[in-house]
Amino acid sequence: MSVVIRFRDITKMYQMGMEEVHALRGVTLEISRNEYVAIMGPSGSGKSTMMNIIGCLDTPTSGLYELNGVNVSEMNDNQLARIRNKEIGFVFQTFNLLARSDVLHNVELPLIYGGYNSAERKKHAMEAIEKVGLTDRSHHKPNELSGGQRQRVAIARALVTGPSILLADEPTGNLDSKTGAEIMDLFDLLHEQGNTIILVTHEEDIAAHAHRRVRIRDGHIESDELVTERRIVSHTPMTTA
Amino acid sequence: MRIYLDETKEGLLIAFAAIRANKMRSVLTTLGIVIGIVSVTLMGTAIEGLSRAFNKSIAAVGADVLYVQKWPWGGGHDWWEIRNRPDLTIRHAKALERNAEIVRSISPITGTARNVTYQSKVIENVIVVGTDADFLETSNVNVWLGRFMTALEAEGGRPVCVLGSEVAEGLFPVENPIGKTVKVGNYPYRVLGVLEKQGNFLGMQSLDNRVYVPINRFFKEFQSFRRGIEIWVKSSSLEQVEETKEEIRGIMRKARRLEPKEKDDFAINQQEILVQTFNQIGGVIAAVGLFITGLSLFVGGIGIMNIMFVSVTERTKEIGIRKAIGAPKRSILLQFLLESAVICLIGGIIGLIIAFPLSLIIDQVLPTAMPLSVVGIALVISVLVGVVSGFLPAYRASRLDPVDALRYE
Numbered sequence: 001m002s003v004v005i006r007f008r009d010i011t012k013m014y015q016m017g018m019e020e021v022h023a024l025r026g027v028t029l030e031i032s033r034n035e036y037v038a039i040m041g042p043s044g045s046g047k048s049t050m051m052n053i054i055g056c057l058d059t060p061t062s063g064l065y066e067l068n069g070v071n072v073s074e075m076n077d078n079q080l081a082r083i084r085n086k087e088i089g090f091v092f093q094t095f096n097l098l099a100r101s102d103v104l105h106n107v108e109l110p111l112i113y114g115g116y117n118s119a120e121r122k123k124h125a126m127e128a129i130e131k132v133g134l135t136d137r138s139h140h141k142p143n144e145l146s147g148g149q150r151q152r153v154a155i156a157r158a159l160v161t162g163p164s165i166l167l168a169d170e171p172t173g174n175l176d177s178k179t180g181a182e183i184m185d186l187f188d189l190l191h192e193q194g195n196t197i198i199l200v201t202h203e204e205d206i207a208a209h210a211h212r213r214v215r216i217r218d219g220h221i222e223s224d225e226l227v228t229e230r231r232i233v234s235h236t237p238m239t240t241a
Numbered sequence: 242m243r244i245y246l247d248e249t250k251e252g253l254l255i256a257f258a259a260i261r262a263n264k265m266r267s268v269l270t271t272l273g274i275v276i277g278i279v280s281v282t283l284m285g286t287a288i289e290g291l292s293r294a295f296n297k298s299i300a301a302v303g304a305d306v307l308y309v310q311k312w313p314w315g316g317g318h319d320w321w322e323i324r325n326r327p328d329l330t331i332r333h334a335k336a337l338e339r340n341a342e343i344v345r346s347i348s349p350i351t352g353t354a355r356n357v358t359y360q361s362k363v364i365e366n367v368i369v370v371g372t373d374a375d376f377l378e379t380s381n382v383n384v385w386l387g388r389f390m391t392a393l394e395a396e397g398g399r400p401v402c403v404l405g406s407e408v409a410e411g412l413f414p415v416e417n418p419i420g421k422t423v424k425v426g427n428y429p430y431r432v433l434g435v436l437e438k439q440g441n442f443l444g445m446q447s448l449d450n451r452v453y454v455p456i457n458r459f460f461k462e463f464q465s466f467r468r469g470i471e472i473w474v475k476s477s478s479l480e481q482v483e484e485t486k487e488e489i490r491g492i493m494r495k496a497r498r499l500e501p502k503e504k505d506d507f508a509i510n511q512q513e514i515l516v517q518t519f520n521q522i523g524g525v526i527a528a529v530g531l532f533i534t535g536l537s538l539f540v541g542g543i544g545i546m547n548i549m550f551v552s553v554t555e556r557t558k559e560i561g562i563r564k565a566i567g568a569p570k571r572s573i574l575l576q577f578l579l580e581s582a583v584i585c586l587i588g589g590i591i592g593l594i595i596a597f598p599l600s601l602i603i604d605q606v607l608p609t610a611m612p613l614s615v616v617g618i619a620l621v622i623s624v625l626v627g628v629v630s631g632f633l634p635a636y637r638a639s640r641l642d643p644v645d646a647l648r649y650e
């Protein structure tokens with residue numbers, strides 16, 4: 001199994017005036033292709049910080065981060081933007097759609113920055129929209145959609161460039177449990193189709209969808225366990241750091 | 242290449258959407274640009290009108306005439322050197338008349354101010370011009386009534402005169418002046434004719450408040466023939482003005498017995514120099530005008546900058562989203578620069594629409610038209626103001642940290 005993400009002793013420190021906040025205190029972790037990982041932990045433990053670093057939105061204070069074997073911890077802003085565009089699909093708790101643009105344009109957006117021509121953009125975007133089951137809503141604005149539908153648009157946008165990993169930071173945090181479950185079914189499906197998924201959640205039943213659970217406390221990995229009882233899965237267990 | 246086009250298109254779409262979402266604010270913001278562009282266009286139009294009026298004036302005087310004089314036109318000369326030059330005299334006029342070939346006519350000209358009287362009517366300080374029969378040809382003026390002096394009368398220094406239209410109107414409001422005797426200074430002159438009205442030369446001095454007399458008479462009654470005069474030379478054609486100039490320069494140098502390395506001790510002036518002088522003055526007027534209008538554009542630009550900072554702040558979250566999905570810095574920069582340029586361009590277009598009817602009002606005073614170049618310049622300027630004043634806010638937007646921007650509420 002090829003390793004997609006390799007963290008070696010990653011730390012993240014924020015300077016708050018005189019005070020230093022250690023959000024991550026040395027995290028070492030490997031995640032392979034087609035894994036389905038849930039990251040859990042109490043509030044303030046560093047989950048989002050870790051996701052942002054994995055998603056190349058943020059850079060670690062120290063440590064080594066390799067994405068598909070490429071060292072990204074020393075890349076500049078523009079290189080990171082390119083990685084985010086090509087390799088990462090990010091899904092947020094608050095959807096983060098462009099309010100003034102319709103579904104199609106929201107999903108097309110990463111392809112515009114990726115340099116696709118308009119015919120390719122339309123084609124890929126419509127495929128992604130179809131995957132999340134919103135073909136008939138492609139010309140609606142976000143405020144004309146339900147929360148669950150908005151999150152589907154965000155997932156379509158994350159998928160559209162065919163990234164190596166799908167990151168979701170509390171994707172169901174703003175949804176009721178029924179809608180949340182539907183979104184999780186979608187993630188399950190995407191995983192079955194071969195995507196690598198990492199999601200952050202507080203809820204055990206959401207985490208139950210994943211096949212591996214990483215618990216974080218106070219910037220450290222507290223536990224890292226495989227969950228195989230729930231469903232027969234196609235991937236084999238791998239070593240963890 | 243295509244990616245830039247697509248990003249530009251995306252930027253324009255966002256710009257129009259943002260402007261549409263904040264119509265009132267956008268309109269108010271463009272107001273500064275509108276005012277700036279209106280003043281730039283009107284200033285440009287007025288300058289254009291001024292220069293057209295000037296060109297018309299000098300065309301009337303004649304661009305094919307060379308003025309041989311002691312003093313060169315325009316500034317920047319050594320006053321003392323010129324002051325000490327020998328005067329031009331009738332002798333030089335004769336030399337030119339004898340030797341010059343590429344000329345149509347040559348007239349010696351000199352003048353002084355005298356009162357002109359007819360019976361009880363007096364006109365004070367009329368310019369008495371002493372010249373010869375060729376003057377009509379040389380100076381491009383026409384006789385309105387009667388005739389000009391003949392060569393014979395001019396040579397013989399007969400006591401005859403031709404009146405400028407203003408003098409004629411003043412002395413002979415009802416009577417026919419032809420054949421009447423007027424007194425120029427203390428001497429009697431018989432009136433041969435009246436010249437056509439010529440109007441003011443750029444409002445400087447009236448060309449009609451004059452009396453023309455034979456130069457040979459002038460030398461007897463008003464001024465010694467040894468005193469300085471000037472000589473007007475009309476070239477054979479407009480195309481040959483430069484050759485004529487060289488020819489008379491050679492004749493003059495010979496008459497003055499100048500060594501090859503000595504400089505000319507006379508000046509050959511032409512309208513071109515006047516045009517240059519005007520252009521210098523016009524340039525100063527334009528510079529001052531444009532400085533003032535530039536100031537209003539500057540104020541407009543500050544307004545744009547201010548509103549762009551607001552726009553960037555308001556859309557911090559959007560910037561974060563775009564960055565999160567892989568927009569590089571330059572795309573964000575481009576997006577906000579385009580927005581600011583579009584706002585200013587709209588302001589510029591509104592400004593032109595307002596300026597056009599106003600330029601028609603200017604047209605009443607100074608016949609002109611809003612030149613197309615001014616329209617182009619105004620549009621370029623407005624885009625430029627947009628880019629310059631949008632740069633700082635756009636740069637700030639492009640530098641936002643994606644995580645911070647996403648967290649912004």
Ligand SMILES: Nc1ncnc2c1ncn2[C@@H]1O[C@H](COP(=O)(O)OP(=O)(O)OP(=O)(O)O)[C@@H](O)[C@H]1O
Nearest residue numbers: 014016021022023042043044045046047048049050
């Ligand atoms: N930009 C920042 N500046 C200063 N401190 C920060 C910043 N971002 C995060 N932190 C701190 O880092 C620690 C980890 O934050 P993080 O957002 O990763 O927690 P989390 O596990 O995602 O929590 P939650 O479950 O509430 O989302 C917290 O103590 C937080 O206060």
Ligand SMILES: [Mg+2]
Nearest residue numbers: 047048049169
């Ligand atoms: Mg968090």
